[in-house]
Amino acid sequence: MRDILEAVAAGELSPVRAEAELAGYVTGEAGRFDAARGERRGIPEAILAEGKTPEQVASLAATAVETTGRALITRIDDEGAAAVEDRFAGGDATRERRGSTLVVRGADREPAELAATVGLVTAGTVDGPVADEAEVVCADAGASVDRIDDVGVAALDRTLDQVDRLSRADVLIVCAGREGALPTVIAGLVDTPVIGVPVSSGYGFGGDGRAALSGMLQSCTVLSVVNVDAGFVAGCQAVLIARAIDGAGE
Structure with a gap:
């Protein structure tokens, strides 16, 4: 003092x-x-x-x-x-x-650095703003961000084409609206921690992210789920995992 x-x-x-x-x-x-x-x-x-x-x-x-x-x-x-x-x-x-x-x-703020990579995935263009929020959080913490856009399950080949790239990330944030199937699919393909982010897209029964949230919570693959449109929370959770990985390498 x-x-x-x-x-x-x-x-x-x-x-x-x-x-x-x-x-x-x-x-x-x-x-x-x-x-x-x-x-x-x-x-x-x-x-x-x-x-x-x-x-x-x-x-x-x-x-x-x-x-x-x-x-x-x-x-x-x-x-x-x-x-x-x-x-x-x-x-x-x-x-x-x-x-x-x-x-x-501020001018005296030193850039942060983390020896970890966050993979950031969107199912479609509409998921972009939520992913943007998560990306800013991760990048500001010093993690490398590998962003993969528009690989939703409506054309599953787009997802399968990215499996090797997805596997190289230390933690994955996957944003998806409508029925929210993409995080479940990806979590079944890689051995990387997956954070699912339901997005308030879609319409009709289960619209506004409700169906996506329910689907992720009911996933038969192992993943974590944050609230609807909670890009900031997903980014923070990924940062905590990235910090643990960075610290383990010291």
């Missing part, structure tokens, strides 16, 4: 960052941010933009960058992204947006 207080007195550490190191979280103008989650859990706290004003999102992003060097924002729209852009305009922070996911990194 003394080292932190001396660093604040010397101007080497901001009061906000000192608070985060001492308490594990920071209370800002838009609420609390868990700055210690990355150290505690191995995965960062994300800022869910949905349901927040653009100003609240930008404020939380600023707090995250100040305390951890990076802000990971999910479910952000153009208005929210513009507010974040304005907040960091003229600074040294870099912004990277993919779909509805945005990462802001």
Whole structure:
């Protein structure tokens, strides 16, 4: 504690960052941010933009960058992204947006590296936005991401053609809507951990991801399943597995 207080007195550490190191979280103008989650859990706290004003999102992003060097924002729209852009305009922070996911990194943020590969698979184009969210999480953690798109079971040859490539990944995230069969099929073809992500595509009975979720939960092959459209959760789960693999190689 003394080292932190001396660093604040010397101007080497901001009061906000000192608070985060001492308490594990920071209370800002838009609420609390868990700055210690990355150290505690191995995965960062994300800022869910949905349901927040653009100003609240930008404020939380600023707090995250100040305390951890990076802000990971999910479910952000153009208005929210513009507010974040304005907040960091003229600074040294870099912004990277993919779909509805945005990462802001401070100038002193060192790129992370993990000696593990996450295979990211989509059944079709409609699954892309959910996969994008998972991809940003994995890439930000330093894992290599091998993305394989549009290999749904409607034409099973497309899946079978990728078996060798799928087998080379350390962990697989498989996104599928409609009946959600793709994760089950892939889990029966490889000896790699599979995380199934049901996507809210499809219509009629069992639409909005319900049939996909039910199908994955009832799978006769061994796989893990996250909630509907939960790309962030799947990405975090894959990162935890990737970290374990990276650590085992040391």
